[in-house]
Amino acid sequence: MIAVCRHCSKCKVNRPRGLCWSCYYTPGVKDLYPSTSKYARRGVGNFSGNAPLPDAPTTAAPGTPEKLAILEQRAKLKQAIFHPSDARYEGDPRPLEFLKARALPVAV
Numbered sequence: 001m002i003a004v005c006r007h008c009s010k011c012k013v014n015r016p017r018g019l020c021w022s023c024y025y026t027p028g029v030k031d032l033y034p035s036t037s038k039y040a041r042r043g044v045g046n047f048s049g050n051a052p053l054p055d056a057p058t059t060a061a062p063g064t065p066e067k068l069a070i071l072e073q074r075a076k077l078k079q080a081i082f083h084p085s086d087a088r089y090e091g092d093p094r095p096l097e098f099l100k101a102r103a104l105p106v107a108v
Helices: 065-076 094-103
Strands: none
Touching: none
8 A cells, every 4th residue: 555645645655754755845834743762852842933932931040950840841832942031040130121111101
């Protein structure tokens, strides 16, 4: 039995993901089908596309169990792993400054 393309169901499969040449190189089609390779990365955070920024930065220092738990949670929620205002060292004021600036009332 000859395998046919998962997308068009017409041509013989000759590209990864069970796709034919035309479908594999058509923009956007390849993203619709996950890899079928046993070596492909799988698991939390393995998705294609631009991830939205988390709502707020974390004050947890890099490498701490708290920071690792936050990174894992962000990956599960398909958010960007890092926020630009995340703490880069213990006691970093960046996250708190971000939260203060966000909490300021807007004058009308």
